[in-house]
Amino acid sequence: MERTEVLVIGGGATGAGIARDLARRGVDVTLVERDGLASGTSGRSHGLLHSGARYAEADGPEAQACLEENRIVRRIAGECVRDTGGLFVELAADDPAYFEAKRAACENVGIPTDVVDGAAAREAVPGLATDVERAMEVPDGVVVPSRLVAANAADARDHGARIRPHTPVTSMTTEDGRIRSVTLGGDADATLSPEYVVNATGPHAGRVAAMAGAAVEMRPTRGVMVSVEYPGLEPVLNRCREPADGDIVVPHDGEVVLGTTSVAVDDPDDYERADWEITATVRECAAMLPPVADADHVRTWWGVRPLYEPDEATRGGRGISRGFHLLDHAEAGVENCCSIVGGKLTTYRRMAEATADLVCERLEVDADCSTGDERLPAASDPDRLDEFVREFDGQGPTDADLVGS
Structure with a gap:
């Protein structure tokens, strides 16, 4: 049986x-x-680097967190990251009252x-709709998630971590309120004995x-993304209205990338992909950028x-906030496990820091977070970043046109 202090399950941005x-x-x-890494939600998003503006009127603290993490x-x-800027149109x-709010x-x-x-606004963004009344510039940007996830994994590996893509967890054994062993399938075919498990x-x-x-x-929900041929657009375009279908162009x-919808799904692996969403x-x-209606479709994908569920039920549904929740399962009788x-x-790093703080407290490790101060490896070298993506089989559909180009 292999041993590890901490087993992190999930190779998206937060896990990495x-x-x-x-x-x-x-x-x-x-x-x-x-x-492969980034094969789930991270690599199947529209790739927006939030400025916080989308949530500003609904959740000020979360908007502040987005702004801070955007800068980090x-x-x-x-x-x-691509520094594009953003417009709420x-x-x-x-x-107009929503715009002012x-x-x-x-x-x-x-x-x-x-x-x-x-x-x-139309002078700055050729092709923008003629009925745009006004627009608000905000510091949005675009994330290349395959690179971001792979670079985090590479830095973890360089500091001693073992990164195992294509390694599903098939079972866990618990005893006396603790996870004692975790069985891995796929490329690993092994059993681990972790001191702590992060879900x-x-x-x-x-x-x-x-x-x-x-x-x-x-409460998982699916959303469609449609990538169409359209060179030359610079800022992210956000429709300045209550969150709804088709309100962002990245x-x-x-x-x-045109997005998106929000439809509840029962199974995040097996769900309908409906033409009406496209x-x-x-x-x-x-309605914001008329030429995209006739642009050639390149690829279409859904993310979940x-x-x-408790947060969604309390807040009332779509677009209200996207805060995170760190669940310590010691309160439910599983002492050495948490879920994030x-x-x-945009806030993946902050989520990781909060989780690592909890884990270190449980393991009695006295060490501070450094991820907000230290640049990711090869951050200035796109070719090397793309090598990391290939190393960890981390190519997602969001940035398939950017990675390796």
């Missing part, structure tokens, strides 16, 4: 971030992922904004927690959000 954080603190870590990720991640059909909320949070009229499996967190005898209530180099997303995004759920790609 946790492995990096713990390894840098001198903890012996093993990270396992059932597929830009500082540490180099070529894992108000169309003639949109409620968002602008005021951004000011309260400290998110830099600049409001321009429709003519100035960072996103929408699968409920299933994995149940293996340990813990309960995590999830620029890449020769393409833009049609609705393209139609609504074309790892939403936490919810959140968003």
Whole structure:
């Protein structure tokens, strides 16, 4: 039986971030992922680096967290991020009071904004709809998630962690309120004896927690992304209205990603992929940027959000917030296990830090987090970053046009 201090289950941004954080603190870590890294939610997103503006009026603290992490990720991640800027656009059909509320909320949070009229917005963004009344500039950006996840994993490995893609967890054995062993399949075919287990499996967190005898209530929702040929767009475009289908356009180099929908699913592995979602997303995004309606489709994919059921029920559903929740299962009788759920790609590092703090407290490790200060390996070298992606089989659909280009 192999031994490890901490087993991190889940190779998305949060799991890789946790492995990096713990390894840098001198903890012996093993990270396992059932597929290649970034194969789940992280690598199937639209890739927005939030400024916090999307949540400013609904959840000021979460918007502040987004703004802070936006700045940290830009500082540490180099070529894992594209500095595009963002625009919240108000169309003639949109409620101007909502625009004003968002602008005021951004000011309260400290998110830099600049409001321009429709003519100035159309001059800055050729192809923008003629009925754009005004727009608000915010410091949004674009994440290249395959690179970001792989770079975190590479840094964890460089500090002693073992990174095992294609290694699903098949079972756990518990005794006297502790996980004693975890059986791994796939490329590993081994059994681990961990001192502590971190469940960072996103929408699968409920299933994995149940293996340990813990309960995590999830409410996963699917969302479609449609990538179309459209070179030259610079800022992220956000529709300035209550969150709804087709309210974001994310620029890449020769393409833009149109998103998204929100439909509840029972099984994050087996769910309908409905044509109406594609049609609705393209139609609504074309209200902001009409030429995308006739642009050639390059690829379409769905992602599943790892939403936490109690939070969604309390807050009232879509778009209200995307805060994270760190669940210590000691309270439910499993002393050496926690789950990290919810959140968003932008705040992955903060989620990892909170989780690593808890783990170190449980293991009596006295070491501080350094992930916000130290740049990711090869952050300025896109070719090397792409080598990390290949090493960990970490290519997701979100950035398939950017990685290796």
